[in-house]
Amino acid sequence: MINEDPLRNVLYIDLSKRSFWIENRRDLFEQYIGGTGVAIKLLQKECRPNANPLGPDNPIVFAVGPLTGVFPLASKTVALFKSPLTGNLGESHAGGRSATAIRMAGYGAIVIKGTSETPVYLVINGDKVLFKDASALWGLKSSFTVGRIIREQEDGAGLRTIMRIGGAGEKMVSYACVITETYRHFGRLGLGAVFGSKKLKAVSVSGRRSIKVETPKTYRELYKEVFDRTVESPSMKKYHDLGTAVNISPLNELKALPTENLKRSHFEEAGRISGEAIAEKYLGRRVACSHCPVSCIHLATYREPYASEPYFYKTTMVGYDYELIYSFGTMLKISSPEGLLKTLDEVEKYGLDVMSTGVALAWATEAQERHLIPNDANNGAKIQLKWGDYNTYIKAIEYLTDQPNDFYKALARGVSYASSKYGGSEFALSFGGNEMPGYHTGPAAHIGHLIGSRHSHLDGAGYSVDQQNLKDPSKSTPENIAKALIDEEKWRQILSSLTICFFARGIYDTDTVLKTLSVLGYKLTKDDLTRIGGEILREKYQFKTREGFNPRNITIPKRILETPSPHGIISEDTIRKGIESATNILEKL
């Protein structure tokens, strides 16, 4: 890397001591590039083995990559922490302005350690770090309000990110998220709860640095080439036009769209809440993350009358994506688009991970159907959940945040914990402790969810392997699946170390990655990338193993073996063999 590149700066903030300092970790950024690669090394060092995820020994690591602020689409920030949901590696990526703000403030990574005694929010502006009293913000359940207040209080409009938590983070719901720029999230695995445990209400970062490149002329030409390919690319057009919600219809037709807690994989009424249907009637605005021309963020406009006053309306912009429509639309059978948008707005307000919340409520609805949940006020569900009944689900979202009794306290820790207490683990869609994403495409998706370092669809893209294998089902063997998943996950370590959005994986092929990196003084080869990808993955599994993960003992949710997928009924044997194969590869990394 180039000598003076501020990427080497790691900002440490200790909330217990209210102190901060900067360390030069050029070594880490040279060896592991940035993003996930650097963050896992920092987490290994800073997170005490067997640390309580909600205690002072669990750090939050944010990291960006060399291409951030230099080339388009390197627009993600990687957050690593120990997850309160799984008790193991927590990894979550968010866009918005978070990545460019961190890079422009002059940092490659930020490590937040310790716990504050009193509520605090951090303002990082270049080399200044302020610990601001958040007593007046603590208790604000609405993440929207927190954003509004800090926007008014702090400088840097247009250049800043404001990462914040709502009520769910404060109450340490195990799958509370961190919201940035209102519509982007560190969604999965409970970073919001870790913020809450540190009494950290928000982090604002801003800056306006410049970054030197090796040869300006080459840089400008290469930038133009990447940019032109992006705006002309058909795959990016898909994200640009209808957004990820475009996948609802094809996955539903394929009978791969989990419905009613995956009792089924097809929703008759999906047409009412498809990407096309929502765009036609409700799409109000499309916006982009900083330094990405795609604008995949789709905001629906939802108008609601006030019951108390005629001709008074509240008009809200609600973000929607494939996973949101899956987790609340099809899993809970909310087919009313307005009901769905209203519900999603509530999830956003409190700051919950929408996927875990939808899956938790789907499990709770089925558990109530089966009379597993007692009816008394202290332990019971308080309300009768019913598929499609969004008003009751809205009440349940509030209960999940407030946790008024034992049942909601349990459900706020995820379906794995709730089912261990109340029964119903056979239909608890938990993979390594994380709730299922929206793909019942076949064995590869589920093997990926079980062995993946995040237990999410983002790891090895098993859904894509399944769809490829549909063309030639003889290829869908456990060994082939395991190899395809790990190969993809290795490459994704490179992308997420460069903090390139996975939507741009078609743009940033090996050649483009090498060329863009060379502008920043990284002289790497294709073999180097393969090696580094494998090393980063190895480091992640070392952390997972250290914290008790053993893929061979992992629980397979019975439900995924009962509901037909596009590959038919998935056998437990295939899944077990796939896990074994993948584990063998991982152990040799």
Place this chain on the structure above:
Amino acid sequence: MKRLAVVDVNLCVGCQGCLFACARRFGDAGLSRSAIHVKSAGGIERGFIVTVCRACLDPPCAKVCPTGALKPRAGGGVILIPQKCIGCGNCKSACTINAIFWDEDINKPAICTHCGYCVDFCPYGVLKLEEREGGGGIAT
């Protein structure tokens, strides 16, 4: 003379490609030298405010420069003569629409030259380089 103009701010998606393009004119990546700005209009859901130099014919920024470092440009706006600039920041305060930005790296203003490089990196048609109506000139 041409000047940079905002065609339709409602087309802006807030990608900030123009900010980064502007800084690249000088060869560097990042934002320090950028002379254009995009921020939300009080939350992303409300859309964006795109701030560009309007190429004033009688530029207030030039009037307050104590060293004559900002020279009115034919067709409107100003040209910075860096060796004359003492970094006082008067110009930034004087700009009615906040279209003068600050380059912290060199402690001098970042001034739009109406070159139109940013236009090529706005895929949404928010910006364009237009011929000034009436031909413009320098008002004195």
